[in-house]
Amino acid sequence: METRELLLRAGLEVLTEKGFSATGIEEVLGRVGVPKGSFYHYFSSKEAFGLDLIERYGVFFARKLDRHLGNSSLAPLDRLRSFVADATDGMVRYEFRRGCLIGNLGQEMGALPESFRDRLKETFEDWQVRLAACLREAQKAGEIAPDADTEQLAAVFWIGWEGAVLRAKLERSAKPLKVFAGFFFAGLAAG
16 A cells, blocks of 8 residues: 555544644654655645545545435435444444544644634535435435425534434444434424
């Protein structure tokens, strides 16, 4: 595997566990086993590395969302339930050490390069657009109220989901994810 790819993969692993501010380039290099000069051959700075990681994670996660939310063999809300179950299983598999890179970085924004802000916002907005499309399908299928604001519901989901991921990491428990998902789905039914 190409060195640049190895650095990005190692960076994703470390940053989803520890965050950007707490991670030194040396730790990433140590996981890959390459000298510091190799890092600067591929990335001009830690900031450039972080921006590439945001891009990489956003693409990876968009594919995951598309796999779930675009699964036409399931009813639209069951697609979202499938995503929630898969994401919960992933957190359990990593013993709640890893979270969402975009959410982690958003929480660190006060200590991060300003260049990250727009990239993080764009990523969240992309995820919201994907979820809103699925929620519009749920409307058409009669699963949620015809007058529900699907864009607003998608924003509420991501705001709450990222908070639940943070709390799940803190408590080392899937309970916050289940509580949030239960509340969100119950709210859709009430609408």
